[in-house]
Amino acid sequence: MTKYLHARFFAILVGVLFLGTTLQAEEEDWLENYYKNPTPERFVEQMKDWAADGTLDNEMAKPAVIAFISQVLRQNRKEIEPWYAALSGLSPSQMQVLHTAMLFSRTSEADRIMRKAFGKKYDEQKVDTKKILEMPLDKQNTIDMLWGFFYATGSEQAVGRVILGFSFLDAPDDPGGVDIPQGYLPLYKSLPIVAFNSLLANAERHPRVVEILEKLHEEGDLSAREKEGVYDVLSEIDPKGYPPVDRENDKA
Numbered sequence: 001m002t003k004y005l006h007a008r009f010f011a012i013l014v015g016v017l018f019l020g021t022t023l024q025a026e027e028e029d030w031l032e033n034y035y036k037n038p039t040p041e042r043f044v045e046q047m048k049d050w051a052a053d054g055t056l057d058n059e060m061a062k063p064a065v066i067a068f069i070s071q072v073l074r075q076n077r078k079e080i081e082p083w084y085a086a087l088s089g090l091s092p093s094q095m096q097v098l099h100t101a102m103l104f105s106r107t108s109e110a111d112r113i114m115r116k117a118f119g120k121k122y123d124e125q126k127v128d129t130k131k132i133l134e135m136p137l138d139k140q141n142t143i144d145m146l147w148g149f150f151y152a153t154g155s156e157q158a159v160g161r162v163i164l165g166f167s168f169l170d171a172p173d174d175p176g177g178v179d180i181p182q183g184y185l186p187l188y189k190s191l192p193i194v195a196f197n198s199l200l201a202n203a204e205r206h207p208r209v210v211e212i213l214e215k216l217h218e219e220g221d222l223s224a225r226e227k228e229g230v231y232d233v234l235s236e237i238d239p240k241g242y243p244p245v246d247r248e249n250d251k252a
Contacts (some may be wrong), residue, residue: 031068035154040076043088056094067132067148069101073110078135080109104132133157137165138188141145143198159212165195192229199233210237
């Protein structure tokens, strides 16, 4: 665990999770636990509340909120058109959040609305936009989007993508052929720490995350680094079942 730093301390510094600071308690509970008991009938009301309290304008909240909305839309395709009409009063910047979520929803229903509004530019944007579960981890906001995806779906794949962050533990500080400023570390060098802390923070609140971690640790096709990282998260959650390992001294 030592190579990830102290989990609870660094989680605050990394700021991976926006929940708890940018959302009111009831709204946080609805978004973060949506996958347990989907209530799409609250969607329009919730979007209006987020518009009123500033959540849709909060840059830190946007990535996870966009990903979350995209999957709620995907799960409720027939509602996309009436929901869109009901939310037409949002400000332009708030509508941009909805439009981006519609893009990521990968639905024909959203496509029709977006093509009518933006024409060929939308199709060009769609070609250039990867699916959430295919986005590069070393791009800013990807981890947040994966958790937003998870909150809407409970997806094992989303958690698996976060776990992939452990594979960057051995990545070079200075990749060949790239001009890296002195003293600067590429974003991907922080991925193991971000993965560890975001998995731990969510595992502490979501039995579903623990269930996925245990399954993937036992049965998943994980690399050695990924398996170590998952074990270390589980060790923080259940030190009796997963006794802590001092990996630094193990390899000394």
